[in-house]
Amino acid sequence: MTYCGTMRQNRKGVSSSMKTKLKKGETFGLQKNETKLIKWHDKRPVLMLSTDSSHDSTLQETGKFNRKAESVKKPKCVIDYNMAKKGVDVSDQMASYHTVVRKSFKWYKKVILELLCGTAVVNAWIVYNKIATTKYSITNFRKLLAKALTEDDTELQTITSKRLMHTFIKPEGPGRKKRKMCVGCYAKFRKEMPREEADKRARRIISYCGDCPKKPGYCLQCFNEVHKN
Structure with a gap:
């Protein structure tokens, strides 16, 4: 070596x-x-x-x-x-912007702060810019990160929870006249065949999602697959 x-x-x-x-x-x-x-x-x-x-x-x-x-x-x-x-030089340069490291007699404090607020933030910024459609500078990314970590997210969690709760509705009684195409089945068949053929193969159902926009039709299997998260 x-x-x-x-x-x-x-x-x-x-x-x-x-x-x-x-x-x-x-x-x-x-x-x-x-x-x-x-x-x-x-x-x-x-x-x-x-x-x-x-x-x-x-x-x-x-x-x-x-x-x-x-x-x-x-x-x-x-x-x-x-x-x-x-x-390494580029990573150190990115981490040096708005550094939180301060003078201290305890060396491990500097190491911990540098790893958490320096190296970890730079790595997160690089990964975010690779997968996100909107790119941010390291300075703006730090601002967004600080805001996300410090703001009260109770209201956000409530809104998110409501959005994640989808209701599978199947009307009772005679509903044959209200049958519509299952959008989940159609999407699956559309990947393998032309539009006309997929439209013929897709199931006709009376059930739908009561919380999705325009209340699209879903069979039970497709409803569970689409809303599994």
Whole structure:
């Protein structure tokens, strides 16, 4: 297993030679046993610590070009680090917006708050945007989440409960003149055959749902399947 990561230039134990100023695009490296310390100046100094044998201070093509149409080159350790770290960096960036983490002597409080209000919220936001028709920014998603968790949902539950209660009605007495097509049977047959054939095959019944709009006709089997939730 090898290691590759960034390091602060003022880290204790870093050689004073690493503090030498470099021009943009220049590199400088030191090695002790299998550990390599590579400095590369891009927009600012970047210090990389690596134990990978393929990493050195030479620059490699990235396949990208700057505004001057010049090829962008970077050390291989930087290229590999960016490829492996970009997903984590994006997640950390999303979690950093409106963070709830505050200074504390108890480290576990920070971890718990970061997991619940940072990582978990970002993951929920990504999943929501994948399955929902309306997309939200991370800021608006946090607002909606906070509102949903804090508002009184008693009224909402009452309305939802009423909507979920559907009544199967089968009129008593002679009702042959009031027979209508079962919309559940029709929907099943329509998936496999033309409209005219499905209309002929669908059952004619007198029962219907008293709570659905327009009170559509349902046989008992289709009524239970449609309203099973």
